Amino acid sequence: MSIASPINLILLSLFAVVIYLQFRPKAPVSLPKGPAPVVYRTFVPTTLLEFNxxxxxxxxxxxxxxxxxxxxxxxxxxxxxxxENFAGRDASRGLAFQSFDKEMLTEDLHGPLDDLKDLEPEQVENLQSWEERFLEKYLVVGKLVAEGDPEAPKS
Known part of the structure; x- marks a missing residue:
């Protein structure tokens, strides 16, 4: 029996194919693109309104x-x-009162921010609960200041 028998040649060929498949160059792995980076910034009510x-x-x-x-x-x-009324707005008062009416939103976007000083303890608790929920679930992308505040972005 010869080493170069047809069965040995078939087995050797099969072995060579398996070795090639095991060590052949693989296509580079490409990772999916992530979301664009978010830059923390300072908003005033009029610039926040754009994000509705x-x-x-x-x-x-x-x-x-x-x-x-x-x-x-x-x-x-x-x-x-x-x-949807809260999109692009300060939702603090509405969340404190558990009301989604437009009356809960600050009308004058160029005036001072709502200081929420008139809230009852139960309303403050509601607001804190919402704020904790948002902190757990969503990314903080900036802070809201009134127009004319020293930290307000220059237009």
Whole structure:
């Protein structure tokens, strides 16, 4: 019996194919693109208003001076959602009163921010509960200051 028998040649060929498949160059692994980086910034009510979820914009809202990116909850906070009034606005008073009416929003966007000093203890507790929920769920992307505040962005 010869070493170069047909069966040995087939086995050797099969072995060579298996070795090639095991050690051949593989395509480089490509990672999926992550979201664009978010830069922490200072907002005034008029610049926050741009982030109301219309078109391809994100949805931001403020709670006690913190601006949250609630875009992952766009179906709640964006256009057509139950909390859409809060998109691009300071939602603090509405959350404290557990009311989603437009009357809870500050009318004068160029005036001072709502200091919330007239809230009852139960309303303060409501607001803290909402704020904790937002901190657990959403990214803080900035802070809200009044127009004319020394920290306000220059236009």
């Amino acid at each position: 979820g219309e078109g391809e914009r994100g949805v931001y809202l403020a709670v006690r001076g913190r601006v949250f990116d609630v875009t992952p909850g766009k179906n709640f906070y964006g256009p057509g959602g139950p909390y």
